[in-house]
Amino acid sequence: MLTADNLTVAYGRKTVVHGVSLSLDAATGAPAAGAQGGVALIGESGSGKTTIARALLGLVKPSSGTVRFADQDIHRLRRTARTDYRSRVQPVFQDGSEALNPRMTVGTSLREALRLRSDAGPTVDALLEAVGLDPQLAARHPHQLSGGQRQRVVIARALAVDPELLILDEPTSALDVTVQARVLDLLEELRTTAGLRYLLITHNLAVVPRLCDTVHVLFAGRVVESGPATEVLTSPAHPYTAALRDAIPRLGTPDAADTRSSAPPARLERSDAQTAATGCAFRLRCPAALDRCTTEAPTLRPLTDHREVACHHPHGPA
Amino acid sequence: MTDVSPTLAPPAPAPDRSAPPTPAARGGQARRLLALARRDLPATVGAVVLLAIVLAAVLAPWLAPYPGDGSHATHPLDTLAGPGGRHWFGTDAVGRDLLTRVMYGARTSLTVAAAVLTVSALVGVPLGVIAGYTGGVVKDVIMRITDVFLAFPALLLSVALATVLHPGTGSAIIAISVGWWPWYARMACVTATGIRSRGFVDAARCLGVSRIRIMARHVLPNALTPVLVQLSLDAGGVILTSAALSYLGLGPQEPTAEWGLMVQQGQDLFITDWWVVAFPGLAILLTAFCFNVLGEGLRSALDPHRELTR
Amino acid sequence: MTPPRSSLTVTDLKVRAGEGEDARLLASLPHLDVAAGTCVAIVGESGSGKSTTLHAMLGLTDGLAVSGRIMVGDTDVVTAPEKALTTLRGSRVALVSQSPQSSLNPTMRLGTLMRRVLARHGIRGAVARQRADDALRDVMLDPELLRRYPHQISGGQAQRFAIALAVALRADVVLADEPTSALDVTVQAAVLQLLDRLRAEHGIALVLVSHDLAVVSRIADHIVVMRHGHVVESGPAADVLGAPAADYTRELLAAVPTLGE
Numbered sequence: 001m002l003t004a005d006n007l008t009v010a011y012g013r014k015t016v017v018h019g020v021s022l023s024l025d026a027a028t029g030a031p032a033a034g035a036q037g038g039v040a041l042i043g044e045s046g047s048g049k050t051t052i053a054r055a056l057l058g059l060v061k062p063s064s065g066t067v068r069f070a071d072q073d074i075h076r077l078r079r080t081a082r083t084d085y086r087s088r089v090q091p092v093f094q095d096g097s098e099a100l101n102p103r104m105t106v107g108t109s110l111r112e113a114l115r116l117r118s119d120a121g122p123t124v125d126a127l128l129e130a131v132g133l134d135p136q137l138a139a140r141h142p143h144q145l146s147g148g149q150r151q152r153v154v155i156a157r158a159l160a161v162d163p164e165l166l167i168l169d170e171p172t173s174a175l176d177v178t179v180q181a182r183v184l185d186l187l188e189e190l191r192t193t194a195g196l197r198y199l200l201i202t203h204n205l206a207v208v209p210r211l212c213d214t215v216h217v218l219f220a221g222r223v224v225e226s227g228p229a230t231e232v233l234t235s236p237a238h239p240y241t242a243a244l245r246d247a248i249p250r251l252g253t254p255d256a257a258d259t260r261s262s263a264p265p266a267r268l269e270r271s272d273a274q275t276a277a278t279g280c281a282f283r284l285r286c287p288a289a290l291d292r293c294t295t296e297a298p299t300l301r302p303l304t305d306h307r308e309v310a311c312h313h314p315h316g317p318a
Numbered sequence: 319m320t321d322v323s324p325t326l327a328p329p330a331p332a333p334d335r336s337a338p339p340t341p342a343a344r345g346g347q348a349r350r351l352l353a354l355a356r357r358d359l360p361a362t363v364g365a366v367v368l369l370a371i372v373l374a375a376v377l378a379p380w381l382a383p384y385p386g387d388g389s390h391a392t393h394p395l396d397t398l399a400g401p402g403g404r405h406w407f408g409t410d411a412v413g414r415d416l417l418t419r420v421m422y423g424a425r426t427s428l429t430v431a432a433a434v435l436t437v438s439a440l441v442g443v444p445l446g447v448i449a450g451y452t453g454g455v456v457k458d459v460i461m462r463i464t465d466v467f468l469a470f471p472a473l474l475l476s477v478a479l480a481t482v483l484h485p486g487t488g489s490a491i492i493a494i495s496v497g498w499w500p501w502y503a504r505m506a507c508v509t510a511t512g513i514r515s516r517g518f519v520d521a522a523r524c525l526g527v528s529r530i531r532i533m534a535r536h537v538l539p540n541a542l543t544p545v546l547v548q549l550s551l552d553a554g555g556v557i558l559t560s561a562a563l564s565y566l567g568l569g570p571q572e573p574t575a576e577w578g579l580m581v582q583q584g585q586d587l588f589i590t591d592w593w594v595v596a597f598p599g600l601a602i603l604l605t606a607f608c609f610n611v612l613g614e615g616l617r618s619a620l621d622p623h624r625e626l627t628r
Numbered sequence: 629m630t631p632p633r634s635s636l637t638v639t640d641l642k643v644r645a646g647e648g649e650d651a652r653l654l655a656s657l658p659h660l661d662v663a664a665g666t667c668v669a670i671v672g673e674s675g676s677g678k679s680t681t682l683h684a685m686l687g688l689t690d691g692l693a694v695s696g697r698i699m700v701g702d703t704d705v706v707t708a709p710e711k712a713l714t715t716l717r718g719s720r721v722a723l724v725s726q727s728p729q730s731s732l733n734p735t736m737r738l739g740t741l742m743r744r745v746l747a748r749h750g751i752r753g754a755v756a757r758q759r760a761d762d763a764l765r766d767v768m769l770d771p772e773l774l775r776r777y778p779h780q781i782s783g784g785q786a787q788r789f790a791i792a793l794a795v796a797l798r799a800d801v802v803l804a805d806e807p808t809s810a811l812d813v814t815v816q817a818a819v820l821q822l823l824d825r826l827r828a829e830h831g832i833a834l835v836l837v838s839h840d841l842a843v844v845s846r847i848a849d850h851i852v853v854m855r856h857g858h859v860v861e862s863g864p865a866a867d868v869l870g871a872p873a874a875d876y877t878r879e880l881l882a883a884v885p886t887l888g889e
Contacts, residue, residue, distance in 0.1 A: 044812035045783075057524050086526035098517035103539040112535070113525050147674065154521070161525060176673040176839040181883040203812050206885035233887050247817040249842035251869060251884055 001025055002056065002089065002165060002199075006065035009051050017048040017055070018221045019065065024165065024199055037191070038198035038211045040229065042244065043218030046275075049201045052218075053169050056199070057091050058082075087116070090158035094170035096150025100142040106153050107138030113160035127156040130194070132186055148179035152186065159194060168211075169201045184210050205233055206248045217241045220281040223300055227307030237303055237314035239286050280312070288313055354619060361615020364608040371605055375424035387414035388422035389573050398591045408593035410584065416593060420601050422575035426487060427605065430569075431556040433491045434498055435549050442499040443538070443545055446506025451514050451529075451537050461507060464500035472497035473559060480568035490569040494559050498552070505548060509541040516540075543620050551613030554606030561602050577602045635800045635833035636662040636685065636721075640696035641706075643680050643689060654692065655680040655857045662850075664800065667827055667834040669844035669865070671880065672854035678837045681854070682803050685835065686723055687713040700801060719749045722794030724804040724823075729786040732778040738789055739774030745793055763796035766829075767822055784815035788822065795826060801833045802826075808843060820847060841877075842884040845869055853877050 003023040009016055024039050043049045054060045056067055058074050067074045069085055077085060093099040100109055110124045125135035131152040142150055151171065158166055171187070172180040188210060190196050198211050208215060208229055216226040217238060225238040236242040275281045280298055283289040292312050300310040355362040379385050383405075387393075393413030401408040407416035442464075449460035467475070475497040483489035513519060514537065522532050561578030563569040570576040577598040584594030638660040644651040655677030662668045672678040684694055687705045698705040700720055703712060717723070725731055733741060739760070746756040764771050767788040773781060781789070787807060794802050804823060808816035824847040827834045838844050844851065851868040853861040853876065861874040872878050 044814065054520075057520075059520055059523060083526050086524060089524075091521065091524050093517045093521065095517065099521050101518040101522075101536050101540070104535070112522070112527060112531075116526050157521065157525070177841070177885075178673055178839075178880060178883040181885070184885070204885070205813070206887055209887060210885070243814055245887070247813040248887065249813075249816070249820075249840060249845075249884075250886070251842050251845045251881065 001068075001070065003068050004052065004056060004065065005068065007052065007055055007062050007067065008064045009048070009055050009060055010063045015063070016051050016221050017062075020048075020052060020216075020218070020221075020223055021065075022216055022223070022226075025197060038200055038213065040200045040202065040208045040212040040215040041218060042202060042205060042208065042215055042241075044203045044244075046220070047218040048221035049218050050169055051221075053091065053167050053199070053201050056167060057089065058085070083116075087161040088163055089165045089167065090161060090163040091167045091169065092151075092154050092158055092171050095174050096145075096147060096154050097142055099154045100150060100157075102142055104141070105138065106140055106142070106145070109153070110138070110157055110160055113157045116161055121160065121162070127160055128153075130159060130190075131156040132182075146179075147175050148183060151175060151179075151183055155183075155186065155190070159190070162194075164195070165197045165199065167199045167201070170203070171200070172207060173202065173204060180207075187211060203244075204248065205244055208233065217244070220275040222281065222310065223308075224282065224311065225307070225309045226300075227303070231307060235315065237307065237309040238282075238311045239288060239315075240282050242315065243285070358615045358619065360611045361619075364611035364615065367604065368608045368612060371424055371608070372428065374421050375428050378418075378421040378425055382415075382418040382421045384415040384418045387418040388575055398587070398594070400591070401593050407597045408591070410580070410594050411587065416580075416597050419575045419580060420577070420597050423577040423580060423598060423601065424605070426570055426574060426576045427557045427560060427602075430487065430491055430494070430560045431553045434494045434556045434560075435552060437491070437495040438499040438502050438552075439545060439549060441495075442502025442504075443506040443541070446503040446508075447510045447533055447538050447541060449503070450507040450510025450512075450541075451533050453511070453514070457507065460503065464503045467497065467500040468504070470497070473562060476559060476563060477566065477568060480563050480566075485568050485571055487570045487574065490560055490563050493563065493568070494556060498556070501552075502545065502548070505544060506541055509544055510537050513537050513540050547613055547617045547620060549613075550609055550616050552609075553613075554609035557602060557606050557609070634661050635664045635700065636660070636835070637699040638685070638696070639699075641681065641684060641698060642695045643677070643684050644693040644695075645691075647693070651693065653857050655684070655854070657681055657696075657852070657854075657859060660852065660862075662801070662833040662835060664833050665827060665831040666849045667824070667836060667847050668850045668852065669836045669838060669848035670852045670854060671838055671841055671844060673839055675856070676854040677857040678854050679805055680857075682723075682805050682835065682837050685801075685803055686717055686721060715749075718745065718793075718797050718799070720799060721801045721803060722797060722799035724787065724790045724794065724802060724807045726806040727783070727786075727810050728790035729778050729781075729783060732786065732789075734778050736777070737774065738776055738778065738781070742774065742793065742796065746796060749797055751797075759796045760792075763792040766795050766826065767792040782815075783811050784819060787811065787815075787819050791819075791822060791826065794832075795830065798830075799832065801835065803835045803837075805837045806839070807836070809838070809840075816843070823847065840884065841869070841880050853880065 001023065005021050006019045007017055007021065008019050022039065025037065041049045041052060051060065055062050061075055069089065072081060074085055107124050110127055114121050114124070122130070124138050128135045128137060133149060133152050133156070137145065137149065145153065168187070172183050175183060184207060187198065191198070200208065200211050202208065213229050214226070215229045215232050216223050217232070217240065218224070219240050225232060225236065225241050232241060233245060236245055276284050279295050280286070280289070280293040283293040286293065290312055296312070298310045298312050300308045303309045303314060374381060378388060382388060384391070391414065393409070396409055396413035397411055399405050399409040405415050405417065407420060409415055410419065445460055449457040476493040479496055480489055480493040483493060519532060519536050522536055560569055561581070564576045564578030565582040567582070570579060572579070580598035581595050584591070584598070588595045638657050641655070641657040642653065643655045644653055646652055660668065670678045670681060680689070683689055685698055685705060687708065694706050696706060700716060703716055705713065705716070708716065732738070742760050743756060746752070746759065751759060760774070761771055764773070769785060769788050769792060773785065773789070778786065802823070807823070808819050811819060820843065823834060823836070826832055836844050836848060845865065848865045851863065851865050852859055853868065853874065855876055860876045861868055861872065868877060869881070872881060
C-alpha cells in the first residue's frame with residue numbers, strides 16, 4: 001500500500017503541490033473481476049503531477065506531508081528498507097530516449113537493473129521477450145531503436161527488479177497513436193502476467209479507462225476532483241475535468257462537427273498565468289465562475305459516496 | 319510476488335513494427351568520416367597537419383637529417399648557415415641543424431601538452447563529476463577550491479611555480495598542470511549538474527544503483543564530449559604556455575630542443591639570422607593553430623544543438 | 629467568396645535519399661491539390677514520409693533528390709533557385725513546427741523577432757506595426773507578449789505566435805508539422821480551432837501533418853494517409869474516416885484512444 005498524506009512539495013519558494021492525499025493498493029492479490037486496480041493522476045503541464053510522481057519515488061523530498069509504503073515513511077528509510085522499496089515500486093518515464101543512457105546498449109541497461117536483484121532473476125533475453133521485443137535488440141543503443149521500442153525497453157528495465165507497482169508518467173504521449181495503442185496493450189497484459197498495479201500520470205483522459213479505475217484530477221497542484229474513473233470521465237463534476245474531457249481529440253468529420261468555424265469567441269489569451277492567486281485557482285478559465293469563487297478557495301468535499309470535488313458550483317452527478 | 323519473465327506466458331504482444339532506423343551499412347563509418355571531412359575543411363586540414371607533426375616528432379630519430387643535433391652535437395665550423403640545400407631551415411649559433419632541432423622540439427612540446435592535459439583531465443574531470451552530481455556542500459567545497467586556483471592568471475601561477483621548482487621538462491609539466499586542471503573541474507561540474515537531472519539518472523536512482531556507479535557509468539561517459547573538445551582546444555594553449563615558460567628559462571634546459579627556448583636563444587640574432595627564430599616560432603604558431611581549428615571542428619561536429627544555434 | 633483557386637499543387641513528387649542503385653524512396657505523392665481556404669491533412673506514423681513531404685513543399689530538402697513539381701502560385705519549389713525560395717518561405721508559405729519555442733531565437737524579444745521577419749519581406753514602419761497588432765489579435769494573444777523572450781511564454785503561446793507570424797506575412801499556404809503534439813490537450817484543441825478559423829477567414833491553404841487521425845478529423849477537408857513513403861489512401865475526409873478503403877487506415881482509426889462512449 002502506497003499512500004501520500006497531505007503531500008506538499010516546494011521548489012525554493014514556489015509550492016507546486018499543495019496537500020495532496022492519495023492511496024494505491026500494491027499487490028494485495030489480483031484486483032476484483034473487471035477492475036483494473038490502477039489509479040490515474042490527471043492534469044496538464046504545471047499541475048504538479050510529475051512532481052507528485054517524483055515525491056512518491058523518493059526523488060524529491062516533500063516540504064510537508066508524508067509518503068508511506070507498507071506503513072513506513074519512504075523518505076526516512078534505512079539502506080536495506082530503501083533497497084526493498086526500490087525493488088517494489090518502479091517508474092516508467094515519458095520519453096524513452098531520455099530515460100535510457102545513450103552510451104549504454106539495451107543489454108547493458110537491463111543487466112545493470114538485473115544485478116540489483118537478490119535472486120538470479122530472468123535473463124536479458126527473457127525480459128525483452130516479455131515486452132514483445134526481439135532479444136537481438138540487446139546489442140543496440142537507444143538511438144538505434146524506434147520510439148515504441150525504447151519505451152518497451154524502459155518497461156523491461158522496470159520489470160527487471162520484479163516490482164509490484166509501476167508509476168507511469170505519460171508512458172505513451174511521445175508515441176504515434178498506433179504505437180501508443182500497442183504499448184497500452186502490453187501494459188494491460190503485464191497487469192495480469194507480471195501482477196502489476198499502475199499509477200498512471202497523464203494529460204490525456206482517453207488512455208485512462210484502459211488501465212485505471214480511480215482518478216484524481218489535478219489543477220495547479222491541488223486535487224480538484226476524484227472518484228471512480230467511469231463516473232468522473234462520463235459525468236465530470238468539476239468544470240476543469242469537463243474541459244479536459246471535451247478537449248480529447250475525437251474522430252468526426254468536419255460536416256458533423258458543429259464547432260467548425262463557429263467556435264465561441266475565445267477570450268484573449270492573457271500573458272499572465274492562467275491560474276488565479278486568490279480564491280479558486282481555476283476561476284480565470286472557468287466558464288461559470290461565481291463571485292464566491294474569487295474570494296473563497298473551494299476545498300475538496302464529498303459529492304457522492306465515492307466522489308469528491310473542489311468546486312463551489314459542481315455539475316451534479318447525472 | 320509473481321516472478322517476472324521466466325514464468326510468463328509466451329509473449330503475445332504484437333511485435334513493434336514501427337521501423338527502426340536501419341543500422342549503418344558496412345563501411346558506413348568510413349563514409350561518414352569522409353562526409354564529415356568534406357563538410358569541415360579547416361578542421362580536416364588541421365588534423366592532417368597535426369598528424370604530420372606528430373609523425374615527425376615520433377620518427378625524428380629516423381627522419382631528421384642530423385639526429386645528433388637533437389641533443390649534444392655541435393658543429394663549430396657550420397654556425398648560422400642560412401636555409402639551403404644542406405640545412406633546409408639553416409643552423410643555429412652552435413651549428414646545429416634547425417630542421418632537426420624543430421623536429422625534436424615537437425617531441426618536447428607534444429610530450430608536455432599530452433602530460434599536462436592528461437594530468438588536468440584525470441584530476442579535474444572526476445572532481446567535477448563528483449561535485450556536479452553530488453551537489454550541496456561537496457560541490458561548494460570542490461568548486462571553491464577550484465575558484466582559488468582560477469583566481470590567479472594561469473600563466474602567472476605556472477611561472478611562479480616553475481620558479482620555485484628546479485627548471486626542466488618535469489617541472490614545466492607540473493607547473494602548467496596546476497593552473498590547468500581547475501578548468502576541467504569546472505567544466506565537468508557544469509556538465510554533470512545538467513546530466514544529474516536527466517531521465518536515465520533518475521531511473522538508475524529509482525532502481526537503487528549506487529552513487530559511485532551512477533557517477534562512473536551514467537554521468538561520466540555522458541560528460542566526456544565537451545572534455546574531448548576542450549582537450550583539443552587546450553593543446554595549443556599548453557604548447558604556447560610551455561613555450562613561454564621555456565622562453566623565460568623556466569622550462570626544459572639546453573641541450574633539450576624546445577621551441578620556446580630556441581626562440582629565446584635566437585632573438586638577438588633575428589635581424590641578421592632570421593631563420594634561427596622564425597622556424598621554431600612558426601612551429602609553435604602552426605601547431606597551436608591546428609589544435610584550435612581541430613577543436614572548433616570537433617566542437618561543431620559533436621554539438622547536438624548545432625542545427626538550432628547555427 | 630471567390631471560387632477556390634489552387635494555392636498549392638503537387639504532381640509526381642518523389643523524394644529520395646542517396647544516389648543511383650542505393651537510392652531509398654523517402655516519400656512519394658502522385659497528386660495533391662490544396663485550394664485556398666481548405667485544409668489537407670497528411671497522416672502517418674514516424675517514418676511514413678509525411679514530414680519529408682512537408683519539408684519538400686518548403687524546399688527544405690538538403691542532400692535529398694527531389695523530382696516532380698510543387699507549384700505554389702506560379703513558382704515551382706522543386707526547381708526554383710534558393711533566392712526565390714527564401715522569398716517564398718514566409719511571404720507565401722509559412723511553417724508551423726512541432727516546437728516553435730526551439731525555433732525562436734532565444735536572445736530576441738518576440739516583438740523584435742516579428743519586426744525583423746516582416747522587415748526581411750519588405751514590410752516596415754507603421755504598416756509593420758499595424759500588421760503585427762492585427763495578427764496578434766487574430767490569434768488571441770495579448771500584444772504585451774511582444775515584450776517577452778521565447779522562454780517566458782508557454783508552448784501554446786509560442787505556437788500561436790508562430791501562427792501570428794504567418795498571418796502577419798499574409799501567407800497563402802500554411803504548413804503545420806504536428807503543431808499540437810507537444811501541447812496539453814486543452815491547449816491543443818484551442819490551437820486547432822484557431823488554425824481552422826484562420827483558414828476560413830483568410831482563405832489560407834492549410835496542410836496539416838499528424839500521426840493522429842482524431843486530431844485532424846475535425847478540420848481536414850481532404851486526408852492523405854501515408855505509410856513507408858507511399859500514399860495508402862487519399863480522399864475527402866468524410867470518405868476516409870467514414871468508409872476507409874485501406875486496412876492501414878482502419879488500423880489508424882482503431883488506434884485512436886476513446887473514453888468508450
